[in-house]
Amino acid sequence: MTDVAGEAKRRRTFAVISHPDAGKSTMTEALALHASAITQAGAVHGKAGRRGVTSDWMELERTRGISITSAALRFEHRGHVFNLVDTPGHADFSEDTYRVLAAVDCAVMLIDAAKGMEPQTMKLFEVCRHRRIPVITFVNKWDRPGREALQLLDEIEERTGLRPTPITWPVGISGDFHGVVDRAEQRLIRYLRTPGGATKAQEADLTTEQAQAEWGGDWLRAGEEVALLDEIGADHDQKAFESHESTPVLFGAALTNFGVGRLLDALADLAPAPGPRADIADRPRPVESPFSGLVFKVQANMDPAHRDRIAFVRVCSGRFQRGMVLTHAATGRPFATKYAQAMFGQERATVDEAFPGDVVGLVNATALRPGDTLYDGPAVTYPPIPSFAPEHFAVARARNSGKSKQFRRGIDQLDAEGVIQVLRSDLRGDQAPVLAAVGPMQFEVVQHRLAAEFGAEISLDHLDYTLARRTDSASAELMAGQRGAEVLMRSSDETLLAVFTDRWRMGSIKSDHPGLVLEPLIADT
Numbered sequence: 001m002t003d004v005a006g007e008a009k010r011r012r013t014f015a016v017i018s019h020p021d022a023g024k025s026t027m028t029e030a031l032a033l034h035a036s037a038i039t040q041a042g043a044v045h046g047k048a049g050r051r052g053v054t055s056d057w058m059e060l061e062r063t064r065g066i067s068i069t070s071a072a073l074r075f076e077h078r079g080h081v082f083n084l085v086d087t088p089g090h091a092d093f094s095e096d097t098y099r100v101l102a103a104v105d106c107a108v109m110l111i112d113a114a115k116g117m118e119p120q121t122m123k124l125f126e127v128c129r130h131r132r133i134p135v136i137t138f139v140n141k142w143d144r145p146g147r148e149a150l151q152l153l154d155e156i157e158e159r160t161g162l163r164p165t166p167i168t169w170p171v172g173i174s175g176d177f178h179g180v181v182d183r184a185e186q187r188l189i190r191y192l193r194t195p196g197g198a199t200k201a202q203e204a205d206l207t208t209e210q211a212q213a214e215w216g217g218d219w220l221r222a223g224e225e226v227a228l229l230d231e232i233g234a235d236h237d238q239k240a241f242e243s244h245e246s247t248p249v250l251f252g253a254a255l256t257n258f259g260v261g262r263l264l265d266a267l268a269d270l271a272p273a274p275g276p277r278a279d280i281a282d283r284p285r286p287v288e289s290p291f292s293g294l295v296f297k298v299q300a301n302m303d304p305a306h307r308d309r310i311a312f313v314r315v316c317s318g319r320f321q322r323g324m325v326l327t328h329a330a331t332g333r334p335f336a337t338k339y340a341q342a343m344f345g346q347e348r349a350t351v352d353e354a355f356p357g358d359v360v361g362l363v364n365a366t367a368l369r370p371g372d373t374l375y376d377g378p379a380v381t382y383p384p385i386p387s388f389a390p391e392h393f394a395v396a397r398a399r400n401s402g403k404s405k406q407f408r409r410g411i412d413q414l415d416a417e418g419v420i421q422v423l424r425s426d427l428r429g430d431q432a433p434v435l436a437a438v439g440p441m442q443f444e445v446v447q448h449r450l451a452a453e454f455g456a457e458i459s460l461d462h463l464d465y466t467l468a469r470r471t472d473s474a475s476a477e478l479m480a481g482q483r484g485a486e487v488l489m490r491s492s493d494e495t496l497l498a499v500f501t502d503r504w505r506m507g508s509i510k511s512d513h514p515g516l517v518l519e520p521l522i523a524d525t
């Protein structure tokens with residue numbers, strides 16, 4: 001008998017949320033370096049130097065230099081199994097970036113010491129807030145000039161509403177980094193420069209006498225700051241952390257691997273293990289129940305000849321074994337995971353079994369959509385993943401009017417898959433829906449797939465709207481004919497969205513019509 005509860009208990013499934021350039025890739029490598037037994041869970045890349053699967057989709061990925069297919073990195077440390085779920089950023093920022101947060105139990109908010117809370121970090125943080133995902137903060141690049149530590153704490157608190165509880169505290173201002181005081185473990189650790197990527201950081205302990213002799217005034221100052229933190233009670237409180245009221249904070253430099261081991265320890269000690277997940281009726285399914293999993297990302301068109309899809313599933317309960325026949329909750333149909341075997345058989349990342357918190361890639365998943373549930377044994381359906389606030393809008397039209405049927409079918413299909421949000425209005429009609437996206441990359445995917453899979457080439461006319469609010473039909477009437485704004489209905493959930501060119505326009509329409517209902521959507525900051 002496998003001890004499912006025991007396996008779940010040693011899992012830590014998390015994502016790094018950050019703004020481009022804060023150091024997410026550097027941190028990911030550094031984390032993996034500190035740990036061992038690295039596999040790319042669910043990855044579909046071939047072995048080194050050889051692509052297992054090639055397609056023009058991969059071509060798009062290659063030419064753009066972005067990674068669309070990676071899903072999760074798995075590694076072990078101190079007897080724990082870590083699943084680091086990727087949050088695509090930069091050019092491939094899309095609705096998927098938000099959706100993957102449905103698969104994690106904790107987030108590491110990585111901030112650049114010189115830049116503080118940046119826009120993309122805030123957006124991802126908003127999703128964490130909505131999902132009540134506990135957040136550990138890592139202030140990165142302390143080896144470079146940046147802001148003051150206390151100032152950063154204020155900013156974190158002000159922007160996130162979370163009370164910062166530093167676990168480590170830097171000695172020396174950013175750019176003149178001597179080491180950290182480990183408040184939790186009552187240690188002093190010297191900062192040693194180690195070349196990135198090569199070795200683990202050498203972290204040497206110091207006595208207070210040594211610190212005083214070597215660090216002088218910087219040590220006194222750090223001591224005063226730590227005393228201040230003690231005084232205001234900025235101490236870690238597990239309950240406050242788990243209920244999204246406080247955030248433990250660590251300082252370090254991913255590039256030189258400093259503080260990275262401490263971050264792993266914090267994840268092992270503080271981040272929650274996979275727990276019972278509430279279903280759509282708010283009934284929790286214990287982790288030791290029979291298998292259940294949530295599809296959080298669907299990667300389409302890996303191989304255009306087969307119109308293949310790979311679905312990334314977060315195991316929520318039970319033990320996954322390759323070859324199982326599961327039930328797809330949305331349709332009640334069986335879903336055979338034996339196809340995963342063939343696919344992964346050629347690749348190194350074979351997933352033979354998995355436990356709560358793990359990520360599994362299932363091929364031949366044509367019927368699966370983000371937010372879907374798969375289960376074995378007693379039926380369960382997890383709540384759907386909500387749609388997020390779009391910021392990019394474009395009108396799509398079939399280039400060839402003879403293809404309007406294919407065009408409509410394709411749009412409906414991509415809408416159902418959650419590739420893009422489709423907005424409609426009577427005014428615009430069925431042949432010119434508005435496509436709404438979180439990142440512009442989503443338009444490219446739509447264009448590519450409509451042509452490749454449905455034979456419908458499309459043209460896109462970008463609209464200059466940049467923000468959307470939930471509204472109602474009375475407000476829609478008030479807004480009719482307004483310049484720089486429009487009300488559209490989202491096809492997937494029939495939500496009415498008021499879209500605006502900018503905040504200023506929204507503000508002026510709102511002041512003309514104080515009764516207007518405009519509610520923020522998730523991730524809107």
Ligand code: GDP
Pocket residue numbers: 018019020021022023024025026027140141142143144252253254255256
């Ligand atoms: P990402 O866009 O968040 O994935 O950021 P990268 O990991 O690519 O890092 C962006 C840049 O910051 C790169 O040039 C890194 O070498 C640099 N960088 C990352 N971490 C640190 C750090 O701790 N200290 C310094 N000085 N540079 C860093």
